[in-house]
Amino acid sequence: MKKQKIQQKIKPIMLAISTVAILASGTLPFTVSVISPAQAASSKLGDLGKFRIIAQDTSALIEKGDLAAAKTRIKDLELSWDEAEAGLKPRAAADWHVIDKSIDKALAALRASNPNPASCKQSIRDLLNEFDKANAATAK
Template structure:
């Protein structure tokens, strides 16, 4: 009976070691893949915002805002930029943990857009410049997403 107990304990230990090894190997593979993807994106000149994932919905809203502004619809542009603010705020919990620095950079650009479009005396040139800067920052992420 004692030999059977020893053999059972040995099999349990082997099983635990195998599970730990499998989990460790999987974690190692996933982490090295993520690092390789980050390195590849950096090698081709991807901006940090690419690490935030798919930002195409923010680019669409920003482009819509610019299109309205370009046609002289200041009120429509101001209303549409509110959609950008709402969507960005709702996505903060999902995006910021991925890359806090990239999120903060884009957040600053969005704040600049909001400030320009909500200014007491709007300057269409400054509004357009802020929107184009934001579109440029979102552009790569929209392709990479």
């Protein structure tokens, strides 16, 4: 339990340090994506738009062949998803688990010791599809 409390206290500090490092470098390690209103529609889990944008950014980096940057960007998804778990999961646990497993697959593909670009592309496509399915289920 102590470890978890320490990690919770350290996360904002690490985020601040990362932000300062990124700003000091003068370049952003990701792209900014625009999503359509349909993609931003709220699911049973709530608004998944911010998570989908990170997945889209990751996809764009994979498409460019920059797997190292994609690995860094998907870490942002992992952190924000985990941070939002307590608010999302109770709304629709089954949907949350489906997306969580898809995020885990994309993370595993990008974190492999020798990442396969085709596997990375497929896993991020699958993840984007899961976000779209979650949104489409609510739109019906």
